[in-house]
Amino acid sequence: MADYEPKILTILCNWCSYAGADLAGTSRIQYPSNIRVVRVPCSGRVNPQFIVKALRDGVDAVWISGCHPGDCHYITGNYFARRRFYVLKDLLEYVGLEKGRIHFSWVSASEGKRFADIATLVTEEVKKLGPRKKFVKRR
Amino acid sequence: MVKKIREIARKLLEEGKVDVVLGYEKGTEPLSERPFVARTVEEVERLTYSPFAIQNLATYLPRFNNNKVAILARGCTTRAINVLISEGQIERDKIYVIGIPCNGVIKTRELRESIGEEIEDVSIQNGEIVIKTTTEEKKVKFEDWLNISCKYCEYPNPLFYDVLVGEEVKPRGGGYPDVEDYEKLDEDKRWEIFEAEMSKCVRCYACRQSCPMCYCEHCFVDSTEPRWVEPGFDKTDLESWHLIRVLHMAGRCVDCGTCELVCPEGVKLLFLTRKVARDLKRDFDYVSGLNPEKPPFFGEFRYDDKGDFIL
Ligand code: SF4
Ligand code: SF4
Ligand code: SF4
Ligand code: FES
Numbered sequence: 126m127a128d129y130e131p132k133i134l135t136i137l138c139n140w141c142s143y144a145g146a147d148l149a150g151t152s153r154i155q156y157p158s159n160i161r162v163v164r165v166p167c168s169g170r171v172n173p174q175f176i177v178k179a180l181r182d183g184v185d186a187v188w189i190s191g192c193h194p195g196d197c198h199y200i201t202g203n204y205f206a207r208r209r210f211y212v213l214k215d216l217l218e219y220v221g222l223e224k225g226r227i228h229f230s231w232v233s234a235s236e237g238k239r240f241a242d243i244a245t246l247v248t249e250e251v252k253k254l255g256p257r258k259k260f261v262k263r264r
Numbered sequence: 265m266v267k268k269i270r271e272i273a274r275k276l277l278e279e280g281k282v283d284v285v286l287g288y289e290k291g292t293e294p295l296s297e298r299p300f301v302a303r304t305v306e307e308v309e310r311l312t313y314s315p316f317a318i319q320n321l322a323t324y325l326p327r328f329n330n331n332k333v334a335i336l337a338r339g340c341t342t343r344a345i346n347v348l349i350s351e352g353q354i355e356r357d358k359i360y361v362i363g364i365p366c367n368g369v370i371k372t373r374e375l376r377e378s379i380g381e382e383i384e385d386v387s388i389q390n391g392e393i394v395i396k397t398t399t400e401e402k403k404v405k406f407e408d409w410l411n412i413s414c415k416y417c418e419y420p421n422p423l424f425y426d427v428l429v430g431e432e433v434k435p436r437g438g439g440y441p442d443v444e445d446y447e448k449l450d451e452d453k454r455w456e457i458f459e460a461e462m463s464k465c466v467r468c469y470a471c472r473q474s475c476p477m478c479y480c481e482h483c484f485v486d487s488t489e490p491r492w493v494e495p496g497f498d499k500t501d502l503e504s505w506h507l508i509r510v511l512h513m514a515g516r517c518v519d520c521g522t523c524e525l526v527c528p529e530g531v532k533l534l535f536l537t538r539k540v541a542r543d544l545k546r547d548f549d550y551v552s553g554l555n556p557e558k559p560p561f562f563g564e565f566r567y568d569d570k571g572d573f574i575l
Contacts, residue, residue, distance in 0.1 A: 221455025230575035
């Protein structure tokens with residue numbers, strides 16, 4: 126388990142969280158390399174089905190990040206997203222998927238440090254859970 | 265009640281007020297009543313109604329958009345009509361609603377299986393279902409065989425109607441004790457039960473075909489690009505199908521129970537849809553199908569929506 130390196134699908138909105146990740150990079154703040162970033166225009170672009178599919182396709186966890194409420198480049202995208210994430214997260218936990226397999230955050234373009242901190246936190250939490258035993262496709 | 269329904273249907277067809285009447289007729293065996301579209305005065309004689317008529321008839325409304333339609337509607341049927349109106353699928357003024365205060369519908373498939381032999385005749389008397397088989401007569405309590413949604417239904421009476429058949433009934437009382445019980449189980453147990461249920465699914469899609477909210481011409485489960493769900497019977501695919509279906513139902517499912525009642529494999533589905541309905545009611549004060557003017561749940565937001573789960 127000690128050398129378990131999870132893959133964490135990380136979906137970032139272009140205008141805040143992706144820029145935040147960029148800032149972490151240019152400021153040379155270290156964060157774990159377990160996150161695999163996909164850039165989307167807005168957290169509102171994230172269909173909850175993406176998360177279900179990513180888990181089914183084998184990632185260990187999913188982390189979604191967008192602009193803070195009120196800061197969305199498209200004004201309200203993240204408010205719509207918030208509802209969807211709430212329903213999805215609650216549903217997955219209800220059927221018994223471990224807490225800690227999906228994470229959400231708001232990270233702004235100026236929060237490079239915060240981005241790295243959350244990346245570390247999420248990675249540590251997923252490492253603690255270990256490899257996924259539920260919702261694993263037989264190949 | 266059946267007499268009154270036929271009377272109303274006959275009059276509507278005779279006077280040309282509607283082209284078709286959506287109702288129920290006797291199925292091929294006792295304990296089953298299936299959807300029936302009466303188009304002529306003669307066909308009206310085939311219409312019937314009982315708690316064995318499990319299908320939510322709102323499912324068929326979008327297919328009759330070029331007709332004037334009368335529909336037998338219980339509480340949940342009218343809620344489904346509201347959702348369909350709010351999503352722009354149908355128009356209220358083209359629909360004549362024959363309202364039916366509802367005492368609940370029966371888990372007919374489960375009941376039939378529990379009897380285990382051929383049923384010759386069924387009737388309902390004093391809160392009991394009397395079942396005559398080839399060898400004996402059995403009585404079971406009506407309330408014991410109620411569809412779970414009906415057991416906790418808050419809106420048994422049609423929310424609106426053009427004519428009402430019978431007297432309004434008292435709701436049995438809402439709540440989601442079934443969901444709460446499930447939540448009390450530990451995580452691994454919940455997953456075990458979820459997997460066991462989903463593993464029974466044979467992907468016949470009867471649940472989808474029967475659901476008033478599943479009117480999509482192209483369902484995600486049939487999509488090959490992206491392939492949300494792969495063909496075959498891997499557990500994760502069966503689970504993905506149901507999880508995503510339930511997500512599509514958030515704020516739209518009217519908790520009629522039709523999906524679960526029609527499933528030939530007895531897959532439990534309502535513990536999922538009712539969980540989301542409970543959350544929406546508790547955490548967002550949202551109940552689907554009460555107001556045709558209201559945008560769909562995912563089509564709106566509030567600034568103070570729950571957000572404490574976000575870092
Ligand atoms: S009706 Fe039952 S078996 Fe058929 S697809 Fe739905 S859950 Fe699966
Ligand atoms: S998901 Fe099931 S309970 Fe909900 S509206 Fe559709 S058929 Fe009715
Ligand atoms: S499951 Fe979803 S995509 Fe398929 S018919 Fe129902 S609402 Fe449409
Ligand atoms: S642009 Fe960042 S959440 Fe909408």
